[in-house]
Amino acid sequence: MPTVSVKRDLLFHALGRTYTDEEFDELCFEFGLELDEITSEKDIISREQGDTKAEGASDVILYKIDVPANRYDLLCLEGLVRGLQVFKMEAPRYRRVSPASSEPQRLVITKETTAVRPHAVAAVLRNITFTQERYDSFIELQEKLHQNVCRKRTLVAIGTHDLDTISGPFTYTAKPPGDIRFKPLNQAKEYTAQELMSLYKTDSHLRHYLHIIEDEAVYPVIYDSNGIVLSMPPIINGDHSKISLNTKNVFIECTATDLTKAKIVLDMMVTMFCEYFCFLLWENILEPTGQYVHSDYPHSICNPQPFFGISESTEHIAQLLTKMCLRSEVMSDGEQIEVEIPPTRSDVIHACDIMEDAAMAYGFNNIPRTTPRTYTIANQLPLNKLSELLRQDLAAAGFTEALTFALCSQEDIADKLLKNISETRACRISNPKTAEFQVARTTLLSGLLKTVAANRKMPLPLRLFEISDVVLKDESKDVGARNNRRLCAVYYNKSPGFEVIHGLMDRVMQLLEIKPGQGNGYHIQAADDSTFFPGRCAEIFACGKSIGRLGVLHPDVINRFELTMPCSALDIDIEHFL
């Protein structure tokens, strides 16, 4: 969840009233936001860098508010206010306007861009007046959008420019890095694109974005009609066209690998700030974002009541939606509502999104709770039922249940058990953060032995078991792997206790109603297994099938798990008994 920090007093001023912290927290809860922290710049600095550094820092109270990941329109003060004012404010209507005196601006996209960053959309905000706060908020919003919907500029990058320093039509193209040369934002001299990439290698902020285009043959670049570089997206703007507090007309460009997201981002940049700027001019340039993607998007909803579980009149629901900035009218049939989705609400893509807003306006907690009349008969999964029954009886047989990780290192299931990894059929993880999670386990034994090692100080003997899944590669499954339910037990004591673990196996068979003997019964016969001490391992057969092994562990296995006592183990596949 993104966090937005706003000055409390500014927020209250914009909301037109003050709240106590508790009241505001409650308001947030109802709206699905979370008042995460109440702090100040001074607090933050003193916490991060110590009290001395914090001296002189502002102690204006800041609210840090968590907003849902899909509500890009709540990422700045302006949007939050509009959102939270639901209960009193009339939804603003956004209109696209053409400049009175001149032709609309144009952005020409050349085909070279397809190789690197194929999409661009742009708009112009005209006749605006920045104050310091608005300016800060404008910059902050860009940054928030970059971090969230833009996925750290990979999907979309935003550039804002002082329109009066440049002249259209603009060209979005792509060129070899050596051919791009301009003075970047806040630098004193001109650099080529190559030089810039090495310059920003050490920049704490920009270095994170270099990888997006670094290895491309051509870099994206935007020029004005006089050949002035506006920006080299997604890295840096030119210094020439930078905006300031005195900027009157802002040219906004969004370059992207995802056109839908570019439009959403441009819509946000424009709509969030238009309320300050009475003579908004929003021009479409080439890519027609300004069609008000959503504005003439009526939604018909048949009979919204069943959704809620309450009977509210259609009129009332329309009113609720209007309060949520979704201008709504009941249609002539009296049952359907026509809803106008403003460009700020890119999250609304289906009727269900509208209904959620209605439910929020009504208050989730005001909806009566009902019990569904759905009649069903419950069934247990046979495999889990079997596991549950066996667990109880193994505990009654004096063994203690352990719970171990399903992921482990390759060493755990191979080297430490004196096995070759290639014979384990293990599934491998490509991106583990630590060596602890290289593979999915193919046996429960290593987890149990680690558990023994962690409990060496406990009185002997240690008797442990686990019934759980291992994962094996299996070509016959759609994903190429399957789980396998195993029962594993270990006995750790001064003597190996083969007879104890053997006795446990006999008990398991007795519980499963399998009698000793060949054919339909069970029996064990000597087997070779590198994990076990030579001559002390047997294979278990039940109903003619091999179901697992038991035996005394090899001393090298015991050593590799940092154990010191003899240990016997039982490992069987219980899926045979379903």
Place this chain on the structure above:
Amino acid sequence: MADTGLVETLLRRVEKVDGGLDSQDVATSLGVDHQAIVGAVKSLLALGDVISAEQRSSKHWELTGEGCEIAEQGSHEARVVSSIPEEGMPQSQLMKLAFGKVGFSKAMSNKWIRLDKGHEGGPRIFKTVEHLEDLVRDKLLLVQKGQASQLEEKEKNELKKRKLLSEVTVKSYWITKGSCFSTTITKQETELTPEMIASGSWKEKKFKPYNFEALGVAPDCGHLHPLMKVRTQFRQIFLEMGFTEMPTNNFIESSFWNFDSLFQPQQHPARDQHDTFFLSDPAQAHEFPQDYLERVRKVHSEGGFGSQGYKYDWKIEEAQKNILRTHTTAVSARMLYKLAQQEKFTPVKYFSIDRVFRNETLDATHLAEFHQIEGVVADYGLTLGDLMGILHQFFNKLGITKLRFKPAYNPYTEPSMEVFSYHEGTVLLKIFKPWHVSCLCEMCVLALSHSNPKAHRRRNPIHTEYIFCFFLHNFVTVLSHHYKVKVESHASSETQPNQAALLLTQHTSKPGSQPHQCVGGNTVHLATWSGCTAPGSPQESLVASTLDNCATREAHTEAILICPFLLTPGLKKWVEVGNSGMFRPEMLLPMGLPEGVTVIAWGLSLER
């Protein structure tokens, strides 16, 4: 039983005196070892009120081995003098004597002897006194006779420095007559025997009283893992509510079923390498229902089914990538798809409790795998009110009665709600009652979910993790099968509660630890904090001041199984307990479920 003769002698002595007597004196006068008297006293005490004995301790001086030798044979210096003949003796010869070295220097400083260095045949020693007073020996003899009090402290300390004397503490009993005093004693039987029952002799016998303060012998039995016990209880609740168990025995899942089928876009952050375990072998899934896959592609990239879609270039390559499932909702998706393939739709209620995986580095607040609990209901015309109603019933069975809902965002449910429950005070959940109630009562649990935002913020909302911290309060006996841990008090040092935890889980403090590995253990976040209050009413101060700063640490104790639910006295707070929502039509309709069928679902995590 101590020697009967000694016991009776002792009783007679006690009878003769009026006030009482000291066991040490009795030992001296009888000429027996003091320990024998102590044994006699203890066996008399065990008979009831025959005598009463009060323990005393006194200090007295005793000769060391060397001291005894001196008391017997004289001090080293005196022996030096007496061993020198009139004509003197060579120094080298003197030094060969056992007492030579020490005695020589002492005798020199006492001026009892003189050394002629220039004597022919080497240095020679001569006596200078004929009679001497061996003060050291005299003093030691005084001590030996028990008259140490006649010596001055200074003298005693000097002898102590020479290691001739030592001060010893003697414990003795002051023995007086008890209310049932008698000089004759009857032997008491300890246990009933088969012979006594057969002969009836038990009727005449007196039996030794039991010590009911002692602990019994621990039964020799196995145990179920506490977390698994909780799982069983949850399973039971679902079964009682008519829910059928889903087959979740497939840890490896394709991105298609884990994400795409749930209408989770391919650029969604949850699909990043940072959050999800991808597989390199088997790297890809190779089999999908083709027509369904096509409908999924369409709804993502173009929209349809009443939706505008996400309008991006949906790639089959992304969907094929195998992962370790990040939620059991992947299984719900498979089940709902299967349901949609039925000829005629039938309403269903499904549940599952199984492992899910997140690409995390293990630390105090993160596990790479945990158990997700999920419930799903599909029927015609289910409403938001139904979802809240069924959640109410579900949590009611856990003993949580007050719920409220907060709007939330989740890519595959709309609306999505976080479920909050109000922690009233100390409430023991019904399902935990069978176990270890005594320790649960002593224990309080603090929900940290609000004070450690970083830990849960980035999670997928369907199972936002809860971080609970434990606080072992006062004398808590953590009753685990193998463990008996006593925590005296948490307060004074930061390490103390930890020690308790670490007794069980030393391995957790090491990198690469395995929190699940403790026998019968469970993962818990035991908080350690400074500035705790004294035992009594620590909760308020903890809540108020220390949660933000407390370092959390994992521990494994049986007691933690209460973690998600045991409610702290004083924690009157709404705490998030789960997530819920109605599946989006973009997820259900491409599967082929009929229009009008709604699916409600909720999830929570077993351990967090």
